[in-house]
Amino acid sequence: MVEVLSAPLEVGFDYTRSLGPALSRFMTALRERRIEGVRGSDGRVYVPPVEYDPATAEPLTEPVEVSAEGTVLSWSWMPEPLPGQPLDRPFAWALIRLDGADTAMLHAVDAGTPERMRSGMRVRARWAAEPVGHIRDIVCFEPAGGSASPPTPAAEPAEPVTMVTTPIHLSYRHSASPGESRYLRGLADGRLLGGGRCPACGKVYIPPRGACPADGVPTAEEVELPDVGTVTTFCIVNVPFLGQRIKPPYVAAYVLLDGADIPFLHLVLGCPVDEVRMGMRVTAVWRPREEWGTTMQNIDHFKPTGEPDAPFESYAQHL
Amino acid sequence: MTDIAVVGFAQAPNVRRASGTTNGVEMLVPLFRRVLADTGLSKHDIGFWCSGSSDYLAxxxxxxxxxxxxxxxxxxxxESHVEMDAAWAMYEAWAKILTGEVETALVYGFGKxxxxxxxxxxxxxxxxxxxxxxxxxxxxxxAIQAxxxxxxxxxSERAMAEVAAHSRAAATANGLAQLAGPADGRVDVDDLxxxxxxxxxxxxxDCAPITDGAAAVVLASGSRARELCERPAWITGLEHRVDSANLGARDLAASPSAAAAAAAAVGAARIDGVEAAELHAPFTHQEILLRGELAALGLGDEVRVNESGGVLAGNPMFAAGLACVGNAARQVMDGRAGRVLGHATSGPALQQNLVCVLEGRDQ
Structure with a gap:
């Protein structure tokens, strides 16, 4: 059993979402430190609002302003808050029915200890210092009673909120397969370990695959491949993009190593872009040995060998 | 209507941490081999492949x-895929066979x-x-729902602990379980x-464990099913329903969608003759809630529920619901039950529910 390589993987994206009319009014009101629901066909007031009536599916258009104070219907205790949650100290999650609303909203209650929580308790919204038109303009709720925070002047009338941005960040531990782990360790030694040759069809994959995608059987035999191969197909990159390492134009090509049955994508540099062609023979240009790691980036790029082109038939099955 | 049956089922061991990648290949290759060997099929015999998994999970x-x-x-x-529990992939495969386009389908789900x-x-x-x-x-x-x-x-918290104790005791007989009680099967509720x-x-x-795993089910129609399996688990009803996504606008202590799916799947006013049920309840109180919804339709106290230990003994996301249906079907295929109910859930607080009723038939 090979010990597999693994590494942290952080995935993040700022989701921007356009709003329908009901949610647009809701978010616009939040920016003014007000809470607005919408009335459904059954007369119920939905907070947060819904765009369409749950019973008739008609668009809902009658806004109803409700209180920023309400009643806890049920709750749970969060002793160790997770990243992204409203508070970074222990708090309660609660379903809160605001005065004037018929449905409950889910939010955090800054109660300090679970002993201060009970269903039926009164809570009120704590507003962000600078609301922007987002559900997180309500920082959390807090037990009502005592003196309310001083009322804040409504914001100057401005354009309605029509878009919300929500950053999403997730953390993973990404594991390579046993074959990929051997391959990555091989790269750290300057070797190209392909394989898992398929016991059924004899094809050699690089990077290795756990199962032959054609036969569905585990691939076992390891095959060391040379760092020389053939360009099967390529494109000339003319468009700049975020994170680009090289100034366009440059060539991204599929390189089929000699003895392999699947090409991989890499860079072909070292000649004018208009000289790169299908069938061109290329060899790896490795980075200085002290920069090597368990990564394909050890090969900086491929460059032409100057050999005669490979005949089309030699790679026709690998396009 | 075309008769369709579950003719094969296999599940990977439920484990806290699998060594493989998040694409499931390492778990799926042996699973496919087993389920194909059990039915005597080769991959070329499968008319349709359908999977359930999640990119967010992976x-x-x-x-x-x-x-x-x-x-x-x-x-x-x-081939097709749903970004849902594979029980819903099974629904798609069942519908695909109903169209008459294919006779067999292999459904699988996986999650790390x-x-x-x-x-x-x-x-x-x-x-x-x-x-x-x-x-x-x-x-x-x-927890808010509980x-x-x-x-x-x-x-009550005690009734919830009793569900956990039953699960762990039952899981001692399930070699694939991640959490099982002591060998003598006695779990003390007061200790819990x-x-x-x-x-x-x-x-x-009260919470299903975090589990890596996979499951696969083979479906076949009519005479093909009888060729592949001595005692197919014939699907007499397969339905799914969903409740509002608005958590604060529905009664979380009930599951109208589970009741509606069950009523539609039995095709009658009452559940009749079901001997065993596998309910997909990732939290102890949800098993009680589901039993309540099904009891209102006539599911009696004598029905054996979650004899596999259920998902409290191992909850491989995106495969667990399919495994519940598969574990129910296996009771028919093994001859341990004549009529069974398999259930799968998806979404927060039992938002979406699927119910499959299966039965054995004398040839």
Whole structure:
């Protein structure tokens, strides 16, 4: 059993979402430190609002302003808050029915200890210092009673909120397969370990695959491949993009190593872009040995060998 | 209507942390081999492949495409995928066979929950405008649901612990279980209740464990099913329903969608003749809630529920619901039951539910 390589993987994206009319009014009101629901066909007031009536599916258009104070219907205790949650100290999650609303909203209650929580308790919204038109303009709720925070002047009338941005960040531990782990360790030694040759069809994959995608059987035999191969197909990159390492134009090509049955994508540099062609023979240009790691980036790029082109038939099955 | 049966079922061991990748290939290759060997089929005999998995769980895009490597999809196969529990992939496969286009289908689901933070990942299935931006985690939402039922007198922390004790005792006979009680099967409810809260009012035993795993089911129609399996588990009803995504606008202490799916699946006013049920309840109170909904339709106390230990003994996300249906079907295929009910859930607080009723028939 090979010990597999693994590494942290952080995935993040700022989701921007356009709003329908009901949610647009809701978010616009939040920016003014007000809470607005919408009335459904059954007369119920939905907070947060819904765009369409749950019973008739008609668009809902009658806004109803409700209180920023309400009643806890049920709750749970969060002793160790997770990243992204409203508070970074222990708090309660609660379903809160605001005065004037018929449905409950889910939010955090800054109660300090679970002993201060009970269903039926009164809570009120704590507003962000600078609301922007987002559900997180309500920082959390807090037990009502005592003196309310001083009322804040409504914001100057401005354009309605029509878009919300929500950053999403997730953390993973990404594991390579046993074959990929051997391959990555091989790269750290300057070797190209392909394989898992398929016991059924004899094809050699690089990077290795756990199962032959054609036969569905585990691939076992390891095959060391040379760092020389053939360009099967390529494109000339003319468009700049975020994170680009090289100034366009440059060539991204599929390189089929000699003895392999699947090409991989890499860079072909070292000649004018208009000289790169299908069938061109290329060899790896490795980075200085002290920069090597368990990564394909050890090969900086491929460059032409100057050999005669490979005949089309030699790679026709690998396009 | 075309008769369709479950003719094969296999499940990977439920484990806290699998060594493989998040594309499931390492778990799926042996699973496919077993389920094909059991039915005497080769991959070329499968008319349709359908899977359930999640890119958010895998932390990579199109993870289900990498999983297709496990099939050996050459020549190209007839294949589809749902970003849901594979029980819903089974629904698609069942509908595909109903069209008459294919006679057999292999359905599979896989998930490596240990790769990420499951509680956070599941927050992303919530409303993306006003709920998900707060990152309410799956355990906290279930805990709010549990308290509603406790305070309404529908269940108690003790009754919830009894569900966990039953699961762990039953799971001692399930070699694939991740959590099982001591070998003598005796789990002390008072010991369970002495544990601290994980998310008041839920304790660790109230929550299904974080599990890596996979499951596969083979479906076949009519005479083909009888060729492949001595005692096929014939699907007499397969339905799914969904409740509002608006958590604060529905009664979380009830599951109208589970009741509606069950009523439609039995095709009658009452559930009749069911001897065993596998209910997909990732939290103890949800098993009580589901039993209540099904009892109202006539599911009696004598029905054996979650003899496999259920998902409290191992909950491989995106495969667990299919495994519940598969474990129910196996009771028919093994001759242990004549009529069974399999259930799968998806979404927060039992939002979406699927019910499959299966039965054995004398040839």
């Amino acid at each position: 932390g990579r895009a199109f993870s289900f495409v990498a999983a297709v490597d496990a099939i050996g999809a050459f020549p190209p196969v007839n 929950s240990s790769a990420g933070q499951l509680r956070r990942v599941l927050a992303l299935q919530l409303d993306p405008y006003v709920v998900a931006p707060l990152w309410p985690d799956s355990v906290s939402i279930a 308290r509603l039922g406790i305070e309404a007198g529908r269940w 209740l002495a544990a601290p809260y994980l998310a008041d009012p839920l304790r660790a035993h």
